[in-house]
Amino acid sequence: MPKVTLISHTPEPEKTVAAAAKLCYSNTGADKLMENLTADKAAGFVQMLAEIGHESPIEHASFTFAIEGVSRAFLAQITRHRIASYSVQSQRYVNKGQFEYILPPEIEAEPQAKAEFLQAMAEAEHHYERIAEILAGTHKARLLQQGMDEKEAAKKAAKMAIEDARFVLPNACDTKMVVTMNARSLLNFFRHRCCSRAQWEIREVADEMLRQVCQVAPNLFAQAGPPCVSGPCPEGKMSCGEMLKVRERYIQMKTGEVE
Numbered sequence: 001m002p003k004v005t006l007i008s009h010t011p012e013p014e015k016t017v018a019a020a021a022k023l024c025y026s027n028t029g030a031d032k033l034m035e036n037l038t039a040d041k042a043a044g045f046v047q048m049l050a051e052i053g054h055e056s057p058i059e060h061a062s063f064t065f066a067i068e069g070v071s072r073a074f075l076a077q078i079t080r081h082r083i084a085s086y087s088v089q090s091q092r093y094v095n096k097g098q099f100e101y102i103l104p105p106e107i108e109a110e111p112q113a114k115a116e117f118l119q120a121m122a123e124a125e126h127h128y129e130r131i132a133e134i135l136a137g138t139h140k141a142r143l144l145q146q147g148m149d150e151k152e153a154a155k156k157a158a159k160m161a162i163e164d165a166r167f168v169l170p171n172a173c174d175t176k177m178v179v180t181m182n183a184r185s186l187l188n189f190f191r192h193r194c195c196s197r198a199q200w201e202i203r204e205v206a207d208e209m210l211r212q213v214c215q216v217a218p219n220l221f222a223q224a225g226p227p228c229v230s231g232p233c234p235e236g237k238m239s240c241g242e243m244l245k246v247r248e249r250y251i252q253m254k255t256g257e258v259e
């Protein structure tokens with residue numbers, strides 16, 4: 001089960017966006033930008049930006065998430081979103097002996113598939129440890145020959161060994177990261193990844209990210225979610241055909257009626 005935590009965000013995100021919009025549409029100076037900018041007025045500016053499709057002011061609000069308990073397959077997908085900043089646990093420096101892995105629910109539900117999966121994980125772990133051990137021995141011998149002292153050589157050799165041993169680790173291997181996106185990039189992320197065509201793991205994380213940002217900036221994300229939340233489904237033949245159900249689900253999520 002992925003764990004998503006909104007660890008920080010631009011203070012008063014909607015007010016910040018509203019100040020940027022106010023600057024665009026009036027001759028207010030910097031010293032007066034935040035003046036009289038009540039929550040209601042900020043909401044009005046944010047709604048107006050959404051209506052006219054003026055998206056650049058919403059780039060001034062950023063949101064930072066810690067995401068844990070996700071697979072390397074998830075990592076490959078989320079990092080395709082280029083308008084974001086990422087810090088990811090390194091497999092070069094963290095020893096993955098006895099690694100944790102993500103067991104997809106569909107595999108868990110099928111005993112034969114689950115047994116195959118668990119065997120594959122155990123084998124990957126065994127090969128990882130053996131390769132690391134063999135390489136560490138080779139590296140250490142060479143470093144000792146080069147005159148390095150025993151303790152330092154062992155430490156350096158172990159580090160060098162896991163750099164290559166990690167090549168046998170599977171997509172299921174668990175990882176964690178910190179991700180920052182601005183509101184505009186998040187809206188694009190939610191459009192792609194909350195859609196039922198997205199893969200289950202990234203969809204689960206995207207839904208949770210959306211739920212959490214709605215608690216701190218409900219107006220900014222009022223129309224967020226898959227495209228069918230705010231308009232027609234663009235998926236054509238690949239549409240899930242459940243637009244009304246999807247819309248209802250996102251309304252409930254944003255109003256806090258579902259967990």
Ligand SMILES: Cc1cc2nc3c(=O)[nH]c(=O)nc-3n(C[C@H](O)[C@H](O)[C@H](O)COP(=O)(O)OP(=O)(O)OC[C@H]3O[C@@H](n4cnc5c(N)ncnc54)[C@H](O)[C@@H]3O)c2cc1C
Pocket residue numbers: 080081082083084185188192193197198199
């Ligand atoms: C259901 C699904 C299936 C997918 N299948 C595949 C697949 O089979 N193979 C695959 O490779 N990917 C696949 N993807 C990934 C997808 O193609 C995008 O790479 C990913 O969703 C990131 O979206 P993005 O480029 O809009 O996001 P970002 O990289 O965050 O970009 C945001 C926006 O900025 C603009 N932008 C960013 N960079 C550029 C640029 N260089 N030039 C012009 N405009 C730019 C674009 O308007 C873009 O929408 C899939 C995604 C989904 C949701």
